[in-house]
Every structure is written in C-alpha cells, then in structure tokens.
Amino acid sequence: MAPKQIPQKLMLIGFLNGLCFYAPVALLIRTQNGISISQFFILQMILSIGIFLTEIPAGYLSDRIGYKNTMVLSQLFLLIARFLLLLSDTFWLFAAEAVVEALSISLSSGTESAYIYSYYQEEEYALFNSKIGRAGTLGFLLSTVSYPFLLQHSGITALVAATCVTTLLAFVVTITLPKETKYHVTAETMKP
Numbered sequence: 001m002a003p004k005q006i007p008q009k010l011m012l013i014g015f016l017n018g019l020c021f022y023a024p025v026a027l028l029i030r031t032q033n034g035i036s037i038s039q040f041f042i043l044q045m046i047l048s049i050g051i052f053l054t055e056i057p058a059g060y061l062s063d064r065i066g067y068k069n070t071m072v073l074s075q076l077f078l079l080i081a082r083f084l085l086l087l088s089d090t091f092w093l094f095a096a097e098a099v100v101e102a103l104s105i106s107l108s109s110g111t112e113s114a115y116i117y118s119y120y121q122e123e124e125y126a127l128f129n130s131k132i133g134r135a136g137t138l139g140f141l142l143s144t145v146s147y148p149f150l151l152q153h154s155g156i157t158a159l160v161a162a163t164c165v166t167t168l169l170a171f172v173v174t175i176t177l178p179k180e181t182k183y184h185v186t187a188e189t190m191k192p
Helices: 005-018 023-031 037-065 067-087 091-108 111-119 122-154 156-175
Strands: none
Touching: 005 111, 005 122, 005 156, 023 037, 023 122, 023 156, 037 067, 037 091, 067 091, 067 111, 067 156, 091 111, 111 122, 122 156
C-alpha cells in the first residue's frame, strides 16, 4: 500500500468512529434501563479512573506490539464497548462497558498520531492529522443531525445498533492498514 492511501483510510476510520448516533441521548439510554443519575455519574467515574489507570500501561503495550496492532486492539475494545451498551440492562453491564471503553481510549491515546508520524514528515503529519480530525468531526456532526430522524423512525436501540455497525466498519478498515515500518520507536531503540 502506498503511504498516500493511509491518510484516506485514517480519515474514513475517523469519520466512521465519529458517527456516534446515540451521543445526544447517552444518558437517556442508561436511565431507560434503570440507571439512576447518581449511578450514571459513578459510571463516568469508572470510565475516568479506568483511563487514568490504563493510560501508561497502554503506552508500554503499544511500544511492544506496534502502533497498527494497538489501533486494531483499541478498535476491537471500542466495538465490544458499543455492543455492551446495546445489550446492557443492569448497572454491572454498564460498568463493564465503561471499563472496556476506558481500555479503548487508553490504547488509542497518541497511537494514531504516532502511526502517522512513522510514515510522514512534520509538514505532512500536521496536514494529515488535521484532515483526520475534521473527518471525525464531520461524522459526529452528521450523526447528531440525523439522530432525530433515526430516533423517530426506529427508537433508541436503533441508534446504538447503527453506531455498532459504523464501529464495526471502522474496525475492518483499521485491520487493512499496513504495519508501520519507519521511525518506529520502542523502548529498545530509545536506549543510549
């Protein structure tokens, strides 16, 4: 694969991950399944603590298995989290969803940027990184604008299901990315 195809795939992944159709009603999804407002904040705390505890270990794992593999793992955890949200009807399932999502967030933190930087020089890196960010924002805006129509015609469960589908597509595209070969930094290469 030519490196110029990488930003296109990363933009597609960003766009698909941005399509979070249930975002405007995330609280409602949980409260309709018996989660109280105080439990919702506990779930948010679980998510935040999970990210805090796994951020550094995720970085070490990324150095060992590579950026592309870490991105695939992150997408897999995001996909599992979205399916858990779809199936959750108890506090403990929602808590499991928060833990899995925290793992996904920690694994993705800085990994995509490092992956891009492994292929492109600084000028190209900044350009591609901003394009990927815009694609994600476009996806989020599109899902936010379209969610009322999906909600009216299909209900809240369909919003989560549609997000599961777009996350699955992002996972598939992530698998097709080439493994980084250039500028890969590991703990071994950083030793003097």
